[in-house]
Each structure stands twice: as C-alpha cells, then as structure tokens.
Amino acid sequence: MSRHYPFVLLALVIAALTEQPSGPNVKAQSRPQSQAAHEVASPKANARANTTFALEGTDLLKDPVREGIREEQRQEIIQYFTRQIAATPAKRDNLWQPTFSSLDAYKLSVQEHRNHLRKMLGLIEARPGTPQIKVLQESANLKVEDVTIPIDGGLSARALLFLPKSAVAAGGVIAVPPENESREEFAGIVQGMTPAKWLSALLEHNVAVAVPMMAERRDDHPLCRQAGNKDRRRLLWRAGFIVGRTLVGVEVQQVLALREFLASQRNIEAKKIAVMGERQGGMTALYAAAVDEELGSAATLDYFQQRENCWKEPVDRVLYGQLNEFGDAEVAALIAPRPLLIVHSAKNPIPSASVKAEFRRAQRFYAGLQVPDKLTNLEVPGDALEVAALRVASLLGANEKRNLPDLTVRNPSSEVERGRNQHFEALLQYLRGLCDASDQVRADYWRLSATPPDDRPQKAQKLHEELSDLMGIIPSENVPLHPRSALIGETDKFLAYDIFLDVVPGVQVYGQLLIPRAVAGHSQTRLPAVVCQHGFDGAPKYISGVGRNLETNDHFYHRFGQRLAERGYVVFAPYMTVPEYHPPAGVGPGANLKNPADLGDVIQRADLINPLVRLAAPLGMMRTSIELAKLHRVVDFLETLDYVDRNRIGYYGLSYGGYSAIWMSPLEPRLKLTVISAFFNDWRTMLTDTARFGSSYWSLPDEDFYNWNVLNRFAHSELIAAMWPRPVCIEYGSEDPVTTPVWHKRAWKEVQAFAESWEMNNKIVDDDFVGPHTIHGIGTFFFLDRWLRPERSGERDYGCRDYNYCNETVAPGFHGYSRGSKGAVPYATQVLDSNHSLVIHGQFYVSDSSPVFTGMAFKIARRGNPGDVVVKFGSSEASEDLGQARIQSQDVYPIYDLWYEARLNKPVRLDPKKTYFFEIGVESGQAPKDFYTVFGPTPLGGKGFPSNFGLSFRTLLQEHE
Structure with a gap:
C-alpha cells in the first residue's frame, strides 16, 4: 500500500532548436518555451517569427492554411468526380462491342448489358394477380376503364385505358405522363379540360391507349411537409433506393405489367404495343423498351440527350453506376433494331447539340444492324406530343384515320386528388414494407451467427468485397505521397504541424499532425498513432486544439486529439469534406430546424453535400470513396514516420467521424482498431423514421446516407463484422439527440449476437455514458491503451506520470489545481x-x-467508519473465479485521493490477450455518514453511469516470477 506520493520537482531538459534554412529536411525538435502545458503556442509568436519549420522528410509548406481550405477541399472532390464522369463515354465505347453479324448474335452479345440494366433498375419477377377493372365510360365506339394490375404484394400498376370499339384494334400505346401531371391531366379528362390532342390522334387512328398513374414531382402531400418539404418522387426514391428499388425501375415495372395486360386483350395484337413518354415519362418509356423486348417500338420526348450531367437532374432519376455502362445511346442499343423515335421540342430546355451528340452515338448500333432508318430524331416546333403520337401510330401500321370516338368522361379534381394520394401512399407503404423486411433479408443473406469458425475468413472477405463494391474503390494512380508540412504550434508535451498529402491527381489530404515531444530527435522510439476524425462541419483544429475559435466546438470534441498526444500518441486529424452552411449573423439554425416549412440553413447544407453525393453515384460510388482514398494516404504517411509503430495505428471518429470510422475502417486493414463515437445506431430506423424531425435522416435535405440497396446488405452490425478480427469500441451518450437509447440498444443487440458467435466479446465494447453528442474519453482511452499498448497493464488515472506523457483526460486549459479552487479539480x-x-x-x-x-490499486478516501472495501476479480462479468481482495477500512485516510492496494492472497497468471473483470463494493455503511469517495479522471464530456464509473486504478503485477 502506498499512502502518498511525494512531490518531486521534474526538470525538463529541452534541446534548443537549431535554426536552419527552411527546407524539406528540417528535423522536428523543441525549443525553450514558457507556455503552460495545454496552451498551444504558435511558432510565429516566437522571436524567430520569420522562420518556418518543416517536419523531417517533408517539403516545406510555405503558405499558411486559411479558412477557405474547406471549400478548396470540396472543389477538389467535385473536379475529380467531374473528370471521371467526362471520361465515361469513351469507356462505354470500349465496353460496348456488340456482334453485328446477325440479329440473334447481336441480341446475345448485348444480353449481359440488358441483365445489368434490369439489376440497376431493381426490377423483380412480377407476381401478377387478377386485374381490377372499373368502367368509367362505355359508348358505341369507345370504352374507358380504370385498371389496377397487381404486381408484387402492395405494388400495383394503375392506368386509364381507352379502348376504341372495333373488331380489331390497330395496336396499343402506353403513354407515360411527365413528372408534373397526373394521368387525368395528361389525357385531358379532368373536369373542365378538353381531351389532349395526342390522345385524340391515337384514338381516331383506332389505337388503344393506356395512361399509367405515376408519382408526380410535387410536394403537395402532408408526408412531404413532414419530411421537410420533399416532393413525392423524392420520398419514394429514398424509401426504395436503400432496398434496391429505383423509382424509375418501379415505374418501368408498371409499364411492363400494362404491356402484358394489353397483350392479353383479344382485340390487341401483342406485337403491336408501343410505349411513349414525355420528360420523366420519356425516361420511363426508354428504359421500359430497353428491358422488355416485347414492346414493339418506343418514343421518348424531351428526355434523350448526353447523360454526363445526370448528377444535376432530380435525384429520383439516380441509377447507381449508370454512366459506367449506360448513357442514353447504350440504352437505345438495347432497343435496336426496334424503332426508336427521339423527339425534341422547341420549348424543351435540353440543348439541341446534346441531343444530336447522343443520337450520333446511338446511330452506330442501328447502322451496325443495317436498320439506320429505325432510329429517328425529330426537332418539333409545335405540339411534340401530337407529332409523336402520329408517328407511333404509323409505326404500328395505323395509318387509316376514322371518326374520333366521343370521349365524354371527366373526373372531378377532388377524385383525381384522392386517386393520386392513394397511389402515392400505397407505393410508399410498399417500399417502406421492403425497408421493414430488410433486417431479415440481411440476416438471411449473411447468416453471420451461423458461420462456422473455419468459414469466417471467407465470410469476412465477402463482406469486404460487397462493401468495396458499394462504396467504390478509387485507384491510387501511383501518385507520389509528396508530404508538405509546417510547424504551427507547440506545447511542453507535443509539436503540431499542418500536413498536406497527395491522393490522386488534383486531390490532396489536409490535416494536422501532433507529435509527442518524447520522440523528438529519438528515432528509435516507436509510438502508437491514432487517426482522429471530426464530424459534420468540423475541422482538424477542434481535435488538435491548434487554431482559433476552438471554444465553438469544445462541447463536442474537447480537443481529444490533444489529450491523446499528451498521453504519448501520435495523432493525425484529417479534414473530411462535410461542410455546413453558416447563415448570416442573427439567423439561428435551431429556429429553422423546428420549422419544416422554413428550413433555411439546412437546405444550404444540401447545396454543399448533394453535389458530392450525386457526382459519385453515377460512377457507382459513395462519396465516402474519396475519403477512403484519403485515409489510405494518411496511413501511408504515418507508416513513413520513424517514430510511429506501423502495427499500432487506430481510428477514432466522432459523429460523422464515427460514420467514417464504421464505414471506412473495414476497408483499411492496416488499422489495428476502431472507435465509433456518437454515431452507432439502428441504421434502418435512422434512415426511415418519420417521427423525429431533425434527428433521423429522413427529414434531412441531403442524400448522403441513402446508398444503393444498403439495408439489404449492411447495417452497423455487418460493418462491425467486416472489421473482424480487429477490436471495436462504441462510445455512446444516453442523452445524444441523434440516436435514442432504444435504437442504440436494438443495434447493440445485433452486434452482441455476432460477437458471441464469432468469439469477439473480448474485442467489441459498448462504452455508454450519461451525456450528449460528445467525446467522453474514459472507456475509449482505456480501449486505445488496451490494444495499442499491450506492453502495459490496464490502468486509469489523472495527471502526468512523467514528463514524457500524461494520463489526464481533463478539459482544455487545466494545468494542476489549488485546494481553494472549486472548478479546477482534475x-x-x-x-x-x-x-x-x-x-x-x-x-x-x-x-x-x-x-x-x-x-489492483485504487484512489479512494474514507468518510466516517464504513466497512472494508471488497474487490472481486473474474474472467467474466459478475464472476469472482480469480479471487477476492480487501482494503481495510482503518488503512484508508479521509479526504485525500491516495492510492490503496487490494492484493490477492495468491498471484494468478492471466492471458494478456483477454480482458478480465472486477467489481468494487463495501461491506457495510451508508452515505452520508459512513462511506468512501472513489476518484477517477474527469471525463472530457458527460459523466459515467454509477455502476460504470471510470475510477482510477492500477493493475498490480508480479515483476519477477
């Protein structure tokens, strides 16, 4: 037992930094300073204000880093993805090499592309049911029906069907409305309207017409307002995309069901069914004809063009990886040799040059099949729909005009509105049902708990492969690392540098590096390193504590990277491009968040984030792919540092940094461990919950987390499984407004099941505390020490052990305390x-x-006369199979935080690879009269649960056996 440690005056001998000319090989050393331990001094404040120092082995970074770096980094990513998109037409030209020797050979050569397109759209095998038919009008020469055709569970195709009465109809046309019109508006049968000219033109040529009900791009439903004023199509896209169903694909599926229905009508020849559509309907028509070879011809109005700007189009059009294989010309190639009519009207904003350029690309497929005349491009100054309708009728052989059937049916606006709402709500319910079912789909697909031990490496590899396929892997292109640096600050415990690293042409990593002074000039010393990642709207300075206006984010980060550097970790805090819009002075984001009708700065956030998301998606990438490439370079750089142990590099991220931790760590195998702070949750609920405005992602305006088919493959349990066999720590505050305790517990239960079945209980930790969205720093710092410093036994304390590193986790600015100061105890x-x-x-x-x-030894003090302190040690929770030890009550002093040892009667040899458990209690006595005070380091944020209080302790070992 040690009752008190004497005060020892430690003289820190610091070698003066020899002034050298600025250049790439200046070695990082310290120079005399008077700053307190946590006060980061700028080298510019020193007498040598005109001298800038670079880290050894790096080039000198001459220009200081400014606030504009965040936008510069965003623009670098935008330009990178833009260049990749610009290169896709040539790549598609090389990819598409069909065989033109015969029609059968051609079809066979493009069949794989057709299969890929069906998968990209998310098409399924339909389970058709009995159609429901409601007759709206029946006269001598025309019958109008409202048809509902079941497709799959709650998914149905609903259409207005106009059937001319004759012995044999000339054919049928499925006419898909544009995005801003209901089917009744498109046909002109809303009360007070005149039937549309295009419809009349088809009917008077004896052509049957089906007009499907599609979701409009309108935000006029209560659910739209509830979700932050998103339009109907955007909500449907969100709900479907995350379970592998695109909205375009859902609508194509409806067209296919309608074609089958029309083909079943005895007076419509199956081979004479065409599809046409305007704008959004033009996209649906084009893709429907591409995947269904039974459609005889197709016409697309005001849609066909070069598709390299698809990232600027409405998000409901997104097809993941589209441009890697399909532009509009390639989709047209799947229609060939069937007739395809491309119509471009004068009122359409699509540039004529873009239409013509893509038309020329499509011509090679029709020319190769020797049917160039079956691909037509029309520029129409007048009513493009009527012109297209007449052309389609001609393609069907309906050249004979007859008397126009008397179309009298008109639907009241209220009935149209009710039908629109029913259709939208049914679609959303269907897609949300797929989301609800995704937990079981995912579990059945991976079968993690049922994986035999011998199959774990293969299962982990499959997790990596599918995650890589989803995220997208950016090749390094053999770009040299080219590190640049500048010394920007120093304390008595570490030196701080700005660092830039090249990633791919035009893209660089920016971050801050903290180097403990313990290794300054001592290359033989190897320290563990931690990559510390900030969250949304963050910056490296909030982690490192080097910079201005740090207080604005101290309640999140508490400069935790600085705390780690003081404990002897090399820290790299990279910038991640997750910017937030900052409104003008006096405009508070909180007020906007509470009012879905006036989202203010939240909408601006989407303007910054969505371009990155949208640019990556047509390349088959998450925007996180570029951040993963940056992470690879950061690890590359850390491995070049002589004083970093390359086998002991960890990753610790808060909030969006926690997102990056859980998504990127599986794909960076050199990371020894991962800490996920303030992010781990029930991913399905987080993406789909409609009740918690501003907390679940459903109400947020950016599409960052809505990844293709993600819920059928990856929630957080699968991502943690993909890190196997590496340790993972989850840090969660019970008052975090982002994730409810219920969501957290539900997700943790899944992880526990995996950890149990894969024998990972020893390596996967859930460190919960009482507090908000913040770094806690108690269990996580212990976790880092556990796995990155295995040469040391487990311990926790506050204050500095020696002048090389500290144990302290106290808040910024604390440097010791006086007994008279209430707010400065450590x-x-x-x-x-x-x-x-x-x-x-x-x-x-x-x-x-x-x-x-x-x-073990603990820091405690006695009040009154409590019973002995009893400590139980076990190899599992709540067990005491390792023995029991005591601290006698009479040996403990009152008031002071002193160390007291609880020793076993007999030493026990333990396995260093395992984690063991203890519990400390008291035999007798009750507060406030007879009790003990237990001491532990002050958390960076929040506080511990009483049963998991982060007390100071030391593990006592037998030094010589």
Missing part, C-alpha cells in the same frame, strides 16, 4: 457504500511482459 468522484446499486464494475488486463496478476 478528478471526478463517486460515493461508494454498501448500497448494491453503487457497486462499481470495470475491466482490466495484464501486460504481455508481466502476466502474473497480484491485485
């Missing part, structure tokens, strides 16, 4: 008495160099 305290609810539970481990365990 510790937190908790009452410990015989109350069972106050028993403290914890974990410990032994070092690989001294595995013989003899007991």
Whole structure:
C-alpha cells in the first residue's frame, strides 16, 4: 500500500532548436518555451517569427492554411468526380462491342448489358394477380376503364385505358405522363379540360391507349411537409433506393405489367404495343423498351440527350453506376433494331447539340444492324406530343384515320386528388414494407451467427468485397505521397504541424499532425498513432486544439486529439469534406430546424453535400470513396514516420467521424482498431423514421446516407463484422439527440449476437455514458491503451506520470489545481457504500511482459467508519473465479485521493490477450455518514453511469516470477 506520493520537482531538459534554412529536411525538435502545458503556442509568436519549420522528410509548406481550405477541399472532390464522369463515354465505347453479324448474335452479345440494366433498375419477377377493372365510360365506339394490375404484394400498376370499339384494334400505346401531371391531366379528362390532342390522334387512328398513374414531382402531400418539404418522387426514391428499388425501375415495372395486360386483350395484337413518354415519362418509356423486348417500338420526348450531367437532374432519376455502362445511346442499343423515335421540342430546355451528340452515338448500333432508318430524331416546333403520337401510330401500321370516338368522361379534381394520394401512399407503404423486411433479408443473406469458425475468413472477405463494391474503390494512380508540412504550434508535451498529402491527381489530404515531444530527435522510439476524425462541419483544429475559435466546438470534441498526444500518441486529424452552411449573423439554425416549412440553413447544407453525393453515384460510388482514398494516404504517411509503430495505428471518429470510422475502417486493414463515437445506431430506423424531425435522416435535405440497396446488405452490425478480427469500441451518450437509447440498444443487440458467435466479446465494447453528442474519453482511452499498448497493464488515472506523457483526460486549459479552487479539480468522484446499486464494475488486463496478476490499486478516501472495501476479480462479468481482495477500512485516510492496494492472497497468471473483470463494493455503511469517495479522471464530456464509473486504478503485477 502506498499512502502518498511525494512531490518531486521534474526538470525538463529541452534541446534548443537549431535554426536552419527552411527546407524539406528540417528535423522536428523543441525549443525553450514558457507556455503552460495545454496552451498551444504558435511558432510565429516566437522571436524567430520569420522562420518556418518543416517536419523531417517533408517539403516545406510555405503558405499558411486559411479558412477557405474547406471549400478548396470540396472543389477538389467535385473536379475529380467531374473528370471521371467526362471520361465515361469513351469507356462505354470500349465496353460496348456488340456482334453485328446477325440479329440473334447481336441480341446475345448485348444480353449481359440488358441483365445489368434490369439489376440497376431493381426490377423483380412480377407476381401478377387478377386485374381490377372499373368502367368509367362505355359508348358505341369507345370504352374507358380504370385498371389496377397487381404486381408484387402492395405494388400495383394503375392506368386509364381507352379502348376504341372495333373488331380489331390497330395496336396499343402506353403513354407515360411527365413528372408534373397526373394521368387525368395528361389525357385531358379532368373536369373542365378538353381531351389532349395526342390522345385524340391515337384514338381516331383506332389505337388503344393506356395512361399509367405515376408519382408526380410535387410536394403537395402532408408526408412531404413532414419530411421537410420533399416532393413525392423524392420520398419514394429514398424509401426504395436503400432496398434496391429505383423509382424509375418501379415505374418501368408498371409499364411492363400494362404491356402484358394489353397483350392479353383479344382485340390487341401483342406485337403491336408501343410505349411513349414525355420528360420523366420519356425516361420511363426508354428504359421500359430497353428491358422488355416485347414492346414493339418506343418514343421518348424531351428526355434523350448526353447523360454526363445526370448528377444535376432530380435525384429520383439516380441509377447507381449508370454512366459506367449506360448513357442514353447504350440504352437505345438495347432497343435496336426496334424503332426508336427521339423527339425534341422547341420549348424543351435540353440543348439541341446534346441531343444530336447522343443520337450520333446511338446511330452506330442501328447502322451496325443495317436498320439506320429505325432510329429517328425529330426537332418539333409545335405540339411534340401530337407529332409523336402520329408517328407511333404509323409505326404500328395505323395509318387509316376514322371518326374520333366521343370521349365524354371527366373526373372531378377532388377524385383525381384522392386517386393520386392513394397511389402515392400505397407505393410508399410498399417500399417502406421492403425497408421493414430488410433486417431479415440481411440476416438471411449473411447468416453471420451461423458461420462456422473455419468459414469466417471467407465470410469476412465477402463482406469486404460487397462493401468495396458499394462504396467504390478509387485507384491510387501511383501518385507520389509528396508530404508538405509546417510547424504551427507547440506545447511542453507535443509539436503540431499542418500536413498536406497527395491522393490522386488534383486531390490532396489536409490535416494536422501532433507529435509527442518524447520522440523528438529519438528515432528509435516507436509510438502508437491514432487517426482522429471530426464530424459534420468540423475541422482538424477542434481535435488538435491548434487554431482559433476552438471554444465553438469544445462541447463536442474537447480537443481529444490533444489529450491523446499528451498521453504519448501520435495523432493525425484529417479534414473530411462535410461542410455546413453558416447563415448570416442573427439567423439561428435551431429556429429553422423546428420549422419544416422554413428550413433555411439546412437546405444550404444540401447545396454543399448533394453535389458530392450525386457526382459519385453515377460512377457507382459513395462519396465516402474519396475519403477512403484519403485515409489510405494518411496511413501511408504515418507508416513513413520513424517514430510511429506501423502495427499500432487506430481510428477514432466522432459523429460523422464515427460514420467514417464504421464505414471506412473495414476497408483499411492496416488499422489495428476502431472507435465509433456518437454515431452507432439502428441504421434502418435512422434512415426511415418519420417521427423525429431533425434527428433521423429522413427529414434531412441531403442524400448522403441513402446508398444503393444498403439495408439489404449492411447495417452497423455487418460493418462491425467486416472489421473482424480487429477490436471495436462504441462510445455512446444516453442523452445524444441523434440516436435514442432504444435504437442504440436494438443495434447493440445485433452486434452482441455476432460477437458471441464469432468469439469477439473480448474485442467489441459498448462504452455508454450519461451525456450528449460528445467525446467522453474514459472507456475509449482505456480501449486505445488496451490494444495499442499491450506492453502495459490496464490502468486509469489523472495527471502526468512523467514528463514524457500524461494520463489526464481533463478539459482544455487545466494545468494542476489549488485546494481553494472549486472548478479546477482534475478528478471526478463517486460515493461508494454498501448500497448494491453503487457497486462499481470495470475491466482490466495484464501486460504481455508481466502476466502474473497480484491485485489492483485504487484512489479512494474514507468518510466516517464504513466497512472494508471488497474487490472481486473474474474472467467474466459478475464472476469472482480469480479471487477476492480487501482494503481495510482503518488503512484508508479521509479526504485525500491516495492510492490503496487490494492484493490477492495468491498471484494468478492471466492471458494478456483477454480482458478480465472486477467489481468494487463495501461491506457495510451508508452515505452520508459512513462511506468512501472513489476518484477517477474527469471525463472530457458527460459523466459515467454509477455502476460504470471510470475510477482510477492500477493493475498490480508480479515483476519477477
């Protein structure tokens, strides 16, 4: 037992930094300073204000980093993806090499592309049911029906069907409305309207017409307002895309069902069914004809063009990986040799040159099949729909004009509105049902808990492969790392540098590097390193503590990278491009968040984020792909540093940094461990919950997290499984407004099941605390030490052990305390008495160099006359198979935070690879009279649960066996 540690005056001998000319090989050393331990001094404030220092082995970064770096980094990513998109037409030309020797050979050569397109659209095998038909009008020469055709569960195709009465109809046309019109408006049968000319033209040529009901791009439903004023199509796209169903594909599926229905009508020849559509309907028509070879011909109005700007189009058109294989010309290639009519009207904003350029690309397929005349491009000054309708009728052989059937049916606006709403709500319910079912789909697909031990490596590899396929892997292009640096700050514990690294042409990593002074000039010393990642609207300075206006984010980050550097970790804090719009002074984001009708700055956030998301998607990438490429370069750089142990590099991210931790760590195998802070949750609920405005992502305006088919493949349990066999720690505050405790527990239950079945309980930790969206820094710092410093036994404390590194986790600005200062104590305290609810539970481990365990020491003080402190040690929670130890009550002093040892009667050899458990309680006594005070480091944010209080302890080992 040690009652008190004497005060020892430590003289820190610091070698003066020899002034050298600025250049790439200046070695990082320290120079005399008077700043307090946590106060980061700028080298510019020193007498040598005109001298800038670079890290050894790097080029000098001459220009200081300015606030504009965040927008510069965003623009670099935009330009990179833009260049990749610009290169896709040539890549598609090389990819598409069909065989033109015969029609059968051609069809066979493009069949794989057709299959890919069906998969890209998310088409399914329909399960058709009995159509429901409601007759709206029946006269001598015309019958009008409202037809509903079941497709799959709650998914149906609903259409107005106009059937001329004759012995044999000339054919049928499925006419798809544009995005801003209902089917009744498109046909002109709303009360007060005149039937559309295009419809009349087809009917008077004896052509049957089906007009499907499609969702409009309008935000006029209560659910749209609830979701932050998103339009109907955008909501449907969100709900479907994350379970592998595009909205375009859902609408194509409806067209296919209608074609089958028309083909079943005895007076319509199956081979004479065409599809046409305007604008959004033109896209649906084009893709429907491409995947269904039974459609005889197609016409697309005001849609066909070069598709390289698809990222600027409405998000409901997104097809993941589209441009890698399909522009409009390639979609047309799947229609060939059937007739395809491309119509471009004068009122359409699509540039004529873009239409013509893509038309020329499509011509090679029709020319190769020797049917160039079956691909037609028309520029129409007048009514393009009527012109297209007449052309389609001609393609069907309906050249004979007859008397126009008397179309009298008119639907009241209220009935049209009711039908629109029913259709939208049914579609949304269907897609949300797929979301609800995704948990089971995902579980059945991976079968993690049922994976035999011998199959785990293969299962982990499959997880990596599918995650890589989803995220997209950016090749390095053999770009040299070319590190540039500049010394920007220093304390008595570390040096701080700005760092730039090249990633791919035109893209660079920016970050801040903190180097403990313990290794300055000592290349033989190898320290663990941690990549510390900020969250949304963050910056490296909030982690490193080097920069201005740090206080604005201290309640999130608490400069935790600085804390780690003081503990002897090399820290790299990269900038991640997750910018937020900052409104003008006096405009508060909080007020806007509470009012879905006036989203203000939140909409501006989408303007910054969505271009990155949208640019990546047609390339088959998440925008995170570029951040993953940056992470690879950061690890490359850390491995070049002589004082970094390349086998002990971890990753610790908060908020969006937690997102990056869970998504990117599986694909960077050199990371030893991962800490996920303030992000882990029930991913399905987080993406789809409609009740928690501003917290679930459903109400947010950017599409960052809405990834293709993600819920059928990856929630957080699968992402953690993909990190196997590496350790993972989850840090969660119970008052975090982003994730409810219920969501957190539900997700953790899934992870626990995996951890149990894969024997990972020892390596996967859930560190919960009482607090908000913040770094806690108690269990996570212990976790980092556990896995990055196995040569040490488990311990936790506050203050500095020596002048090389500290244990402290106190808030920024604290440098010791005086007994008269109430707000400056370096510790937190908790009452410990015989109350069972106050028993403290914890974990410990032994070092690989001294595995013989003899007991533990704790910092405690006594009040009154409580019973002895009893400590139980076990190999599992709530067990005491390792023994029991005591601290006698009479040995403990009152008031002061002193160390007291609880030693076992007999030493026990433990496995350094395992984590063990202890619980500390008291035999008798009740506060406020007879109890103990237990001391531990002050958390960076929040506070511990009483049963998991982060008390100070040391693991006692037998030094010599």
